[in-house]
Every structure is written in structure tokens, then in C-alpha cells.
Amino acid sequence: MLEAGSLSRGERTQRLLQAVHVATSAKERAQLELCVVETNMVVAAQIAARYRGRGIAHDDLEQVAYLALVKAVRRYEFAEDRNFLSFAVPTIRGEIRRYFRDQGWTIRPPRSVQEAQTRIRGVEDELLHELGRAPRPSEIAERSGLDAGLVVEALAATGCFRPSSLEGSATDEGGRVQEWLGDDDPEFGSAEARTVLAPLLAGLTRRERLMLEMRFFRGATQKEIGDTVGVTQMQVSRLLSDLMGRLRAQLVSADERDEHERRSTTLA
Template identity: 40%
Template sequence: MSTTDTDAFPLHASSARRPLVPAPRRPGPGEQDPGEDLLRQFKALDRGDPRAAELHERVVAFYAPLMKRIARRYAGRGEPVEDLSQTAMVGLCKAIRGFDPERGMPFLGYLMPTATGEVKRYFRDHAWAMRVPRSAQENRIRLRHTQQEMTQELGRAPDGEELGRRLGMTPAQVDEARQVSDLYRALSLDAPDNPDSDGEECSSLEERMGQEDHHLDLVVDREALKPALARLPERERDILMLRYFHDHTQAEIAERLGYSQMHISRLLRSTLEQLREDLGLETAA
């Protein structure tokens, strides 16, 4: 729980000896919420009053079971229930601090959206493996709920166009929402590919993904070749461009430049030997 929300009225060890307060329920018509009655007494006291800390403790203890139920509602989404419970308790402390009895609103009507919003904000800010726009997160939730509803209605999984019509989204937006779902929880590269294997040695994802890129070795060669090409006469550069980049035959190059094919062959051979020498490579025998 955040210290900024609880330092004003910390929970004391003496509260553990106090009898457990029953979980709050929504009061019926004409009934007074016992927790709200304690809260109104707390709000009527000055901060320096020695009774204020004890009343604050009692209000927190009264509504703590409700905060645990809110946390369990969001369980199973990849976050520990204990963390969600603590987050809901932060929302409770904020609601206690911000509640104004003079406005006439019941405290439960103010507490529930405050605590629930705090838990949702926790998921938005901390649970995602990558930061994504809030609109994309909301579309992901809408997509998941709509997909479940349409699967029950149709007896099969809906396609992208059907989901888009129901949600008022384009197929591209539906695809984006599906891709966002993959960003919620990252997969560790050290995770075994078969964690259920019984004593068998299994490889990690890191060992099975990717491969050596042989084109990286050519980057150094290309960079070293640039100054060597720049030193060639323009005619030799043109011949190399036509032969190796435009895939012309020696006969086509000879006809285009007005030379014999034999002369083009000699120029190519001498130019390549010069490039090998500039790069420190062995010349062809």
C-alpha cells in the first residue's frame, strides 16, 4: 500500500486484537451503513484529535473485506491477488480522504468506482509487458468480450469482418486489437519449451529462435569496396554496373558501349583483379 495514502493514519498492531468487523453489505432501504457512520464521525473530528487515528483504522478494517472481494474479481489475469488487494486498499484510503458527507452521496457509491478504478489503473500502468495506447487497451477488452459473446451466439469463432461490424471497427483495427493482446504478457527467452516434461532435458526459446545472418559479413566488404570502386575510371564502373547490377551479358555491354565482346571481357578481368588487389584479396589464378 502506498505510504502517501496511509501515513496520516497508520494501522496499529492493536487493531489485530479488535474483534473482526463483518464484511460490509449494501444497506437496504432506510438502513444506515455502519462503516459510513464511523466515517462521518471521523470526518467530524480534527486531524489532531487522538480519536481520529482509531476511527480511521476502524473504517479501513470495516471495508477491507470488500477490497479483497474486488481484488478476487480481477484474479486470474496474471497479477498476484495480494498486489491487487493492496492496490484496492490504496483506493479505499483515497476514497476515505476524498469523501465529503455533506454532498449526500452514500460512501459505498463513492468507494466502489474509486477502488475499482485504482485496480484498473494498476493493470494499465504495471501489468503490460509493453506500453500501448489506452485506446488500444480498451479495444482489446471490447474485442475479447465481443468475441466471447459472438462465439456463443454463432457456435463458432467469429471472423474479423463479423467482429468489425459488431464493434464498429475496420478490419485493420480488429487486427491491431488482436496484436495488442500479444503485448500483455511477454514470454521469457529462458523459459523451457516444454515445462511439463518429466525430468527430460528441454531447450529454451532463445536456443530455437533466430539464425545466423550471413549477410552481416558482407557489410564490411561492401564498405571496404566503396572507395576502391570510386578510384576506378568511369568506363570500368559502368561496365561493372551493367554486368553485375543490371545483369547484362558481355555481348550486350559490348554492343551498348561500342566495343568487342573480347575487349569487354579483358576490361572486366583486369578491373576485378584491381579491386581484389585494393582489398588485399588473392587474385584469381
């Protein structure tokens, strides 16, 4: 067995995986893979911790993360220039997201989205293994044969999880969730903005909504948006500029109309 010495976790992992690659017996390979898992369990736990407080027990999330780590170790194909965590981290995140989709829904998404998620799960692992990174929506759409907009919608549909009880613990130190609720919620402003924007967004085409979602909610680049919707990067820039100008004009018009109605009500 390899000596840990003063090696960093990454260096130790790389040496263990190299030993796995050249191992001649199944028993030796299994022992080395177990060492890789034990060395990187802290990484899996850290990833699971980022999903705390979303309606699923933290212990369950950690177990999913550990199992995903085992899967990543077994599927990893060793190469000197291929960092293990660049493959393992997306694998662990993907398994946690899938667990939320399968176990965490309070409000079920439309059947079309559920069916799309099933097909996406089938190709996500394939692409992850081939590319060594998390696949883009456009790549998933091409492999699965699904509409790119539906792929984005299915990937984004991860927020309708079981709500945490107000009587439940808010932190590891204790204290109920309701005790942490303040009087002034900074989200009120954004909620009001969403209410104002909703009628405007409802009038957009599916492609326009997809472009806005990818740009402002998913942080996609103009090139990624162009690849997804089938236009050039320059066209994306022009389309987004025109779209934002149109929305801005409609918003100003709505404000003026509301102000006119308020004045008419006051005079009456």
C-alpha cells in the first residue's frame, strides 16, 4: 500500500489511481479503489453540505455523495494529465441533483419534464464519462434527441422540494427555523419585480424565454446560447439587445398606465 507521507490529497489520489491502473488482480484493485474513496470522502461531504436545508436530510445527501464518489472511482479512466476531481465532482453533483429530482418533489413537474429528465439521466453519465466534465444543455439535447428548450427546463426543474418544517432545527447548534425568520425579507423586492415582469415574459416566444433564462439565470455565455438556439454569437447579442429594449419599453408603458389609473382614481 502507498505511504501517505507529506503528499497532498490530490497527489495521493493520483498515485493511488495510477496503481489501480496497473493492478493485476481484482483484489488489489478493489483495495486501492477503497483507498481513493477514503481519501476523497471529505470532498464528497463538502459537496453534499452545499445542498443542506433544501428539504432532504443531510445524512441522506452524504450517503448519495459517497455512493457517487464510489461510482466515479470505478468509472474513472486514468491519464497522467486528467485530474480525478474534474471528473468526480460533476459526477457527485449530478447524482445529488438526480436524488432531489426523484425524492424531493412536493409539486411534481409536468409529465413532459419528468419524461425528459428520465432520458437526460440516461445520456448525462455517458457524456460525463466521454467529456470528463459536466455536459452542456446543447450537448445533452443533441445526444438525447430532445428539444434544447425542454432540456434546459428539465435541468432547471430542481426547486420544488419538500419544505422544511418550521419546527425543525435550523442549525447544527439547534434552534427552530421559525426563530430565524425576520420581519423584513430582502426577497420581497425581487418578488415584486417578478410580479411586474411576469405578464411581460408571458408574451415572449419560447426561444426568447430560453435565451433570457440561460443568460441571466444560468450564466451562460452568448456562444453557449447561440449553440443551444441555433444562431451565431453576434445574432445572440443583437437578439438580446432588442429583447431587453422591448421589455424596457413595455415596462415603462405599464408604469405610465398604472400612474394614469392612480391619478384617475384620486380625482374621482
